[in-house]
Amino acid sequence: MLNLASILTDSARRYPNNIAIVSGKQTCTYQELEERAGMFANSLHESGIGKGSHVYLFAPNTIEFAVYYFGVLKTGAVIVPCNPTLKVLDLEDHFNVVPPDLIIAAAPVYAELKKTRCERIWLFDAAKAAIEDKRVTLIDHIIDKDKKYFRNVTKAANETAVMIFTGGIDGDTKAAELSHANMVLNAFASGHRHIAGYTEKHTTLAVLPLFHAFGQTVHLNAGILAGSRIIMMPRFEPKLTWRLLDEEKVNVFCVVPTMLGVLLATEIDPEQMIRIKKNLKPIISGGSKLDEKLKSTFEKTTGLEVREGYGLTEASPVSSYSFNNLPDKPGSIGQPLWNIDAKILDDQGNELDHHEIGELTIRGHNVMKGYYNDPDATDKVLKDGWLRTGDLAYIDDDGYIFLTGRKKDLFIRSGFNVYPKNLTNLLLQNNNILEVEVNSLPDPVKGEEVLARIRAKNGIVESEIEQWIRGNVAAYKRPKSIKFIH
Template sequence: MNVSSRLTETAGQYGDKPAYYFEGQAVSYAQLDGMVTRFAANLQSMGIQKGDHVALLLGNSPYFVIGMYGALRAGATVIPVNPIYTPAEIGYILGNGDVKGVIALDLLIPMFEQMDAQLPALEHLIVCDTPPSEKKRDFNAEESGISSKMKSFTAMLSADDSFQRPELSDEDTAVILYTSGTTGKPKGAMLTHKNIYSNASDVGAYLKMNNSDKVIATLPMFHVFCLTVSLNAPLMSGASLIIVPKFSPKEVFRLIKEYEATVFAGVPTMYNFMLQHEGGTQEDAASLRLCISGGASMPVALLKGFEQKFKVVISEGYGLSEASPVTCFNPLDRPRKAGSIGMNILNVENRVVNELGEEVQPNQVGELIVKGPNVMKGYYKMPEETAHTIRGGWLYTGDLARRDEEGYFYIVDRKKDLIIVGGYNVYPREVEEVYYSHPDIKEAAVLGIPDPEQGEAVICYVVTDNQALTEESLKEYGRGQLAKYKVPSFIEFLDELPKNTTGKILRRALKEQVAERSRQ
């Protein structure tokens, strides 16, 4: 079984039910499944065969849903790519990923014209109309040097009776996700049909998704968090998606209220923006039965503040691209523990181990490792990296964690973000939690910088509207709650913290600022 075949089954059960709403229009499951099959047939007619790689450079839209499911139905491997990456970043992924076909917005055509000679394997460019509000320039296909490779997305939905559904095995690669690694080039995590299907199915069951749910899809669809939790799992459950092209608190609250949405999934910064939005009220979130957080650790102060204001529980979970992505969620049938990523989801086992790979005792810190049907088969064309990351069937996540006596897991920090001050371990998240509890601080990020005496020192970046706050007053605040060696040696004020497109704070960008300053 795979997610594209399951869509056909769901359409058989709920044919007239809306599969998604987009910009005020509803599209039924029967209509969606028909468009997916026609798209797959046209891919076959143009020469896309089983195993060929098709990249998606799209934002949140029906183009993405139809394009992904259509490519999977044709037997292709899908490579979702952030469309706002630089040409160099996109060029690397398309080249390294041996991409044969691309589905992209028309505003990206000039970029493909420039990269044409660098991508000899690229044979097809399927062009989607950019919404008028986002147009960068008018484009005439007749003038393009790559016009012979181009076909409109609309033409791909024309009737084609020649479709032959390919035989797909569980171990065939369905999706390659390029991870935004902190060092070196991105690595392509190969996820099989079994990986994708099992995780979506298990997440849907764990979160009790059903055909009555209406799920807000505002996380970027090219990101695995949205792909599984806000797209595949709902469509496998007969739920309806509410596709949001771009996150804004005002728009999300409006759509929740208009459609009586029941599920919202977001990263902590989204919840922070929603909590701070002046127009947001408890009434705006009244229909929600569940909020889901992932992508980064959620500060406890933010979680409690959001739950108190909107009277809805946030279930925090954990995942990574290499695990399709979800491994843990706070359960719905017992108390949610603030600060915890929850427990093993169905069919997935998490462990905390020491440097020798031995499981440690409860509440001891070690590396989180994962085993289950959701774990990738490896990195594309990187056997050594694969062997280092997957050992004995276990995926080594690189995250430091602990497990309590009841089986709840807690992320302590990224292994590589650990700060060592005079031989003592300082976990950035612990310090960040303290500053998030300060009533005037909106955001905080902590990292280590070189120190000639202690090896490393702690620096904290904060965002606040209170101009009266000083570095010394915030250090004093930290001294009241932290051991002396954990108190930041430096506190810097920023207008905003650097973030990626999912809203995750980019420590790497802050580290680059530190490195640049040390060179001056």
């Protein structure tokens, strides 16, 4: 029996006075975070949320994200963290896959949520304009500060704790069901002394979005599990990042490759860099393939070491890493983590020898239960506990994995997955668009950039289409370049 929320409860018991989270000028100890999560869990429980409930969370990296995340888990409900920049069409798509019992959201998200058919919205930092909506409850109005204790609802280790949306191999919207065991064990493995190396004396800078599996596991859960201090950054700002790495004496820093390129282009004082080097462990890069030239240039210019890992949403997500105590092979995503196996298969499902290229397949504590309410999609990627990743790779004689390409239809832009099929279907919801072709081009900063070719109805002004796209397509997957064809 297990509950992911127990990692907070246990750390609050061991390190009650340790600072758990710093968010701007706000700080929160482990005892305070446990109590705030308990207050929130009591409010949820009194409103009927518990086992079997699906609770969406739309929030930036703040103390509130952690409070609501662990508060929901305490009740035995399933937490569904989502990108707060999503537009209404994506929201409805998500709600069709996983109907929400409750939505928790930062006030700015309400502008899109109010256009949906959702029935219950709890807002924090809410604008007065939202109060007129009968579906909306202001969280500050329902928290009873005298009810600080909530006994974590016991769950079976294989019950679902978290659902995260993905396009998987085919690009159709799906929700990966990650169990309590998946999330706890992957946080434990990621915090290993030769990966993040967290202890109760360490500090991490949480710049990766926590709604994303990478940030959620390696920053939030692994940090909380160890009793570490987590510095929240709601959005990536290169100058502020360098300053915080220095002033907060950060030990653990995780990035997507795009961030390394931006940081490299941002001027930093040499004395500041000397201080950063004294505390910072090797930087953990993931989310997309790290260009070897970028890695080499960053390391030579800054004197900071970068180690690369690999993961995917369906694997909680961390699956391999170039361990800090082993040789770092250029171009490799390292070796499988503790209790994870990897093999390479050909198109017929036969295992290939070392150095032969095929589909990377993994098995272990981190592999999801399946896709929510979608057994057909699950059967396509899971067989006898082995997960098809959709990535092409080979394994060398020392067990290091090297990615060579993708079988799945996917672009990775600044660490965010963009699925051409999903984007095409989204654009075609505009009745004035007749045909869409989505492609990508290599980009030195973002990794890949999204392009679209669109054929619209005769007489439609191109600027109207562009304006519609700005209002209906989330920024992370919005085409940078649109070519209209006639």
